[in-house]
Amino acid sequence: MMRRLPWTVLAWACGLVFFFPVLWMVLTGFKREADAASNPPTWILAPTLDGYREVFDRDLTPYLLNSLMASLFSTLLVLVLATPAAYALSLRPVAKWRDALFFFISTKMLPAVAALLPIYLVVKELGMLDNVWTMVILYSAMNLPLAIWMMRSFLLEVPASVLEAAEMDGAGLLVSIRRVLLPIVSPGLAATALICFIFSWNEFFFAVNLTATRAGTAPIFLVGFISSEGLFLARLCAAATLVSLPVVLAGWLAQKQLVRGLSMGAVK
Amino acid sequence: MSSAATLEKAPVRSATKRAGPAASRRDRWSRRAPLLPALVFAIVVTQVPFLVTLYLSTLSWNALRPGSRDFVGLSNYGTVLSDGRLRAALLNTVVLTASSVVVSVLLGLGLAILLDRKFPGRGIVRTLLITPFLVMPMAAALLWKHAIYNPSYGLINGVLGGDTDWVSNYPMVAVVATLVWQWTPFMMLIILAGLQSQSLETLEAARVDGASAWQTFLHVTLPYLRPYLELSALLGSIYLVQTFDAVFTITQGGPGTATTNLPYEIYLTTFRKFEYGEAAAAGVVVVIGTIVVATFALRVISGLFRMEVQR
Numbered sequence: 001m002m003r004r005l006p007w008t009v010l011a012w013a014c015g016l017v018f019f020f021p022v023l024w025m026v027l028t029g030f031k032r033e034a035d036a037a038s039n040p041p042t043w044i045l046a047p048t049l050d051g052y053r054e055v056f057d058r059d060l061t062p063y064l065l066n067s068l069m070a071s072l073f074s075t076l077l078v079l080v081l082a083t084p085a086a087y088a089l090s091l092r093p094v095a096k097w098r099d100a101l102f103f104f105i106s107t108k109m110l111p112a113v114a115a116l117l118p119i120y121l122v123v124k125e126l127g128m129l130d131n132v133w134t135m136v137i138l139y140s141a142m143n144l145p146l147a148i149w150m151m152r153s154f155l156l157e158v159p160a161s162v163l164e165a166a167e168m169d170g171a172g173l174l175v176s177i178r179r180v181l182l183p184i185v186s187p188g189l190a191a192t193a194l195i196c197f198i199f200s201w202n203e204f205f206f207a208v209n210l211t212a213t214r215a216g217t218a219p220i221f222l223v224g225f226i227s228s229e230g231l232f233l234a235r236l237c238a239a240a241t242l243v244s245l246p247v248v249l250a251g252w253l254a255q256k257q258l259v260r261g262l263s264m265g266a267v268k
Numbered sequence: 269m270s271s272a273a274t275l276e277k278a279p280v281r282s283a284t285k286r287a288g289p290a291a292s293r294r295d296r297w298s299r300r301a302p303l304l305p306a307l308v309f310a311i312v313v314t315q316v317p318f319l320v321t322l323y324l325s326t327l328s329w330n331a332l333r334p335g336s337r338d339f340v341g342l343s344n345y346g347t348v349l350s351d352g353r354l355r356a357a358l359l360n361t362v363v364l365t366a367s368s369v370v371v372s373v374l375l376g377l378g379l380a381i382l383l384d385r386k387f388p389g390r391g392i393v394r395t396l397l398i399t400p401f402l403v404m405p406m407a408a409a410l411l412w413k414h415a416i417y418n419p420s421y422g423l424i425n426g427v428l429g430g431d432t433d434w435v436s437n438y439p440m441v442a443v444v445a446t447l448v449w450q451w452t453p454f455m456m457l458i459i460l461a462g463l464q465s466q467s468l469e470t471l472e473a474a475r476v477d478g479a480s481a482w483q484t485f486l487h488v489t490l491p492y493l494r495p496y497l498e499l500s501a502l503l504g505s506i507y508l509v510q511t512f513d514a515v516f517t518i519t520q521g522g523p524g525t526a527t528t529n530l531p532y533e534i535y536l537t538t539f540r541k542f543e544y545g546e547a548a549a550a551g552v553v554v555v556i557g558t559i560v561v562a563t564f565a566l567r568v569i570s571g572l573f574r575m576e577v578q579r
Contacts, residue, residue: 008387014379015393021449022399024423025411041426081309084302094299100307102566107314109562111510113531114551117538118320141313144306202404205512205531209539219406223517226410233414233421240407251402252395259457266499267461 029238036234051238060239063221067243069132070217071200074139078147078196079189081140086151087177091163101152104145105264112142112205123210132215135207139200146199146264147192153265154188155181191257198247218243318555324548331542344549354550356525357533358557363440364529365509368447373501375448376455377493381485383456384463401453409517412446417518439519439527446514451507455500462496463489495571502565530554 028036030047085104089097119138120129128134158181166176204219211220222243225236251258259267328340348354383394400408416423417434425431435442466489474484512531515521521528521536528536534554537547 004385004387007382007385008389011382011387011393012389014382015396018379018449018452019396019399021408021411021416022403024415025403025407028415037421039421039426041421041423081306085306088299088301088303092299094303095296100303102570104306104310105569106562106566107310109506109558109565110314110318111531111551111554111558113510113512113534114321114555114558115314115317116534117324117544117547117551118317120538121324121544122317122320137313141310144310148306198402202406204406204516205510208516209535219404219513222404222406222410226517236410236414240404240411244403244407247404248399248402251398255394255398258398259461262454263458263461263499263503267458267496 025237026241028234029241031234033232033234036237051234052242054235055239055242058224060218060221060242063216063218064243066132066135066211066215067201067218070135070139070215071197073133073136074143074200075193075196077136077140078143079193082144082147082151082192083189086148086155089148090152090155091158101149104148107141108145116206116209119206120209129210130212130214130216134210135200135203135215135217138206138210139196139203142203142206143196143199146261147196149264150192150195150261151185151188151265153260154185154191158184187257191254191261194250194254194257195261198251201247321548321551321555324544325552327545327548329544331544340545344545345553347546348549348553353525353528353533354530354553357528357530360440360525360527361509361529364444364447364511364527365505367440368444368451368508368511369501369504371444372448372451372504373455373459373497375452376457376500377459377497379452379456380459380463383460397456398453400449401451403450405450405513406517408450409446409514412442412449413518417442435518436523439523443511443514443518443527446518447508447511451504455504458500458503459493459496462493466492498568502568506565 027045029051030045030049031042032046032048032050035042035046088094089101094100123129123131123134162180162184163176166180202219203217207217207220208223211217222236222239225232225239325344326339326341327337328344329337379397383390383397403411413435414422419425419431419433422434424434470488470492471484474488479487510531511529512535515527515529515532516535519527521532525533530550534547534550537543537550
């Protein structure tokens with residue numbers, strides 16, 4: 001027990017150091033503006049909800065809804081596209097499955113900035129600037145490679161004997177997918193969905209260049225704060241806490257799936 | 269070392285059924301059908317814009333000068349390649365990516381080792397440690413710029429005293445520190461998974477042979493971790509090379525071009541100078557550079573994804 005003590009102290013210290021900026025953000029969100037901008041910093045708190053009230057007065061809600069829509073629908077579209085594709089690259093593979101797999105991952109390596117201009121021009125031509133559905137399409141393309149690699153790693157875990165048994169029973173393809181495959185890979189679907197949701201929710205580059213007031217997502221709302229004058233730190237921290245909350249909670253609850261998702265299925 | 273890895277596993281099943289040419293053709297298409305929607309979608313959304321970029325890069329097109337869209341051949345490439353800003357941006361991209369990846373992998377390794385041992389509250393510490401990665405990058409960038417680096421009311425000067433303007437004096441360090449804070453948990457998670465998959469017998473055997481803890485780490489654990497370290501560094505680079513939020517928020521690429529990386533430079537050319545032709549040419553140059561680096565990276569990936577069976 002005594003030998004373990006220094007280890008415990010060190011580990012806790014590291015954890016607290018890394019967590020401290022987040023804690024500071026949350027605390028500052030509950031301060032009055034004057035206390036938030038004081039030097040030396042205020043440690044004793046007379047918590048107030050003024051910051052949060054201000055954030056909602058400045059109409060955070062539509063931005064949150066845009067983020068929610070863009071993230072949910074793109075995640076849905078990605079799953080619909082990626083799951084059959086992953087099937088065709090694993091359990092019942094096409095001839096050039098390896099090339100296809102590397103094609104998808106190479107689109108992830110292509111810098112987004114190189115595609116920005118043509119995407120901007122096309123979207124403008126189609127009259128789809130500042131439109132949530134544009135973001136749905138782009139976020140789907142952004143997450144598709146990740147999702148395909150992840151779903152493939154889950155599908156490969158399905159024992160061949162299970163599929164053969166279903167085939168022997170004379171079950172049709174669709175039936176065996178629904179009855180046999182889906183129950184086994186549904187944790188995989190959930191993990192994939194989580195990762196896609198996180199990356200869409202946090203995306204800023206396309207959002208700042210292609211949306212404005214109508215389809216602006218949560219990070220765009222945050223940027224709007226920089227230009228505001230006077231004391232704004234408490235409000236900013238309240239808003240930053242609010243928009244980070246969904247992903248932080250989801251990540252906390254699904255830590256195990258997070259690792260696998262972030263490594264595209266390579267690490268279990 | 270049989271190669272029955274994930275990547276090698278599939279073809280075994282593909283060769284099961286053989287029939288006449290018509291049947292095999294139908295079989296081929298029924299195999300392809302589930303893949304096609306995703307393939308078409310990826311090509312349309314990610315490859316077609318690149319072809320358009322190629323075309324745009326041959327035009328002299330500034331959106332502020334209406335009507336001017338002349339074909340100028342490769343002259344945009346000449347402008348871009350002789351432009352000092354782009355070279356500075358390239359160098360900044362390399363410095364920014366390499367330093368944030370190296371530092372966060374090293375810190376991630378240290379933290380993973382700490383978390384690999386049982387101690388009271390391990391789950392809570394792990395949860396605390398992954399939180400920075402889950403905070404929205406834009407929120408993190410704003411938090412560091414205003415609540416931490418700010419010279420008059422930021423946390424650093426508030427605690428240490430003084431009135432150092434951290435962002436102006438150490439712009440690259442300020443950006444890298446923010447990125448390291450966000451990405452260390454990512455590296456830690458992957459390396460920790462590696463540590464925990466190491467078999468206890470190997471470690472036990474090393475101890476029985478009289479190896480010290482440090483020797484065991486250096487000669488047994490570290491070589492075992494190598495693929496995990498490579499994987500975390502590689503995936504980290506894919507994301508960090510595209511860093512935009514932190515530069516946009518914390519330094520706006522400045523002072524001067526001190527922290528302007530390629531994504532931010534092309535963004536400026538497109539939406540601040542409206543030099544569409546030049547922005548497109550710069551984009552093409554970046555893509556060609558990426559292809560060179562990615563060819564190498566893909567080779568590493570295909571090696572890494574074989575690691576699952578090698579345990």
